[in-house]
Amino acid sequence: MNFSLGFFTVAVFGAIALALIAAVFLPVLFVRDARKKRLW
């Protein structure tokens, strides 16, 4: 029994989407902490 094309597609595209969101989210979080002077 094989993993389906649908599962494979969702896993790959889901992971890329999550990583892209994280790449945007981290700098946003950084700026928010910096504004509140809560980086360190």
Add this chain to the structure above:
Amino acid sequence: MNEASALLDPTIGWILLAALSVIWVGLGVYWGRKASNLEGFMLAGRNVGLALGTATAVATWITSNTTMLAPQFALQLGVWGMLAYCTASFGLFLFAPMAERIRALMPNGYTSAEFVRLRYGNFAWGIFLVISLFYGITWMISMGMAGGILMEALAGIPYVYGMTTILLVCVLYTLFGGLFAVIGTDFIQSWIILVGVCVVAIAVLSTVSIDEIYANLERNRPALLDVLFPAAIMAIFNNMLFGLGEIFHSNVWWSRAFAMREGVGRKAYGLAGLIWLPIPIVAGFLGLAAPALGINIARPDMVGPVVAGTVLGTFGAVLVFVVVFASLASSIDSLLAAMSDLVLNDFVKQMFARDASDEQLRRWGMAVIIGIGLITWLICVPRVGTLASVLFFAGPLVGSAIWPIIAGLYWQHANRHGAVAAMLLGSAGGLITYFTVGWYAASLIGTAVSMVVVVVTTRFAPQSFDWARLDAGPHATTSEEVA
């Protein structure tokens, strides 16, 4: 494409290596100015916020293995290999509530070994220190060797020069900036890695469709799509438990729990797990895409860079070089800082420098960082290939520490002799399994034996513990000294 030759021109490789070295050391010096006292140097002032706390956990957990081994894992173990690798993120998720508890129980704590000493006594502390330092140094050696090997494979930079440079750069900026420098550079490194793997994956998908990749696998390598691939399913448990053991016991993660501001640890580790989770899948996907791209894989460990070089040319090779450098540096600097804290706080301070001033201890700390760097370098120079595999021995050892740590943090009646027996019997059982059955079952057995011992001894021989003793300072008496 000849994948045996370097992907990058050596001149470009040297320029990149020099530029990255100058940037990282410069940032270390810049952030190092904040480390005005010992607490700043060791724990970044115990006030790290959510953004930097999250990023440092992500970057540290992304080693060169995550970006380089995940494609190889997927190529050899298929879709399960890709998914198995991402289960290592469970360690970050499960450590999130523990980070908060650690911070609450030990607001003035420094290391994981200090917790074991105060919770279970000196004998358990000794065993734990051996496991922790063995694991730390083997991880450092595997990263140092990986650095040299990858720099050589990617850009033709001779092994010794590449390995020496990356170790030296990490030692220098950790030396100047302590945990401030480590956490600051980790933020940049985690972002570079996230963007880098996404760019390469999107470039792959614009070259060949996901349908074609799937069809190619179905036609030529159907085992890689098999839901019931036994070796891959076993790898899931081993990877997950190795990850749990590593994160639960290692001072790399405890020092960050101590360094984060109150209320940040749980959120930071939870978010880090979520951010880390897709990385092995995205990187692993590159391995599965290789056959559809017509790449003939002679070296599975180089499949990720070869795919990047094939779809993006020189730019892809440069990107991979930067991502690999960032992955290596983010782990080596964290190990240097955490191991030096362990040696300084739990060995030097206990044995030789009980009454030393902060300034004297900081100088000791710097000497320890240089010492660890030097030992790692000396072991890495001969490039003994089998040394890298020593890291796998550590799997059952760290697996055996999972239950003593959990019970010690949450169960007031955990038995201290049980914790000692759990680490010893778990390690022994795991190592026997490693040699008689295989690596894939070693962590599982080590953890299972340890769990049984901890649960049985706590159930049938409970010992009461006063949680307040964990916040009694570095020279506090242990539970056995009180008893």
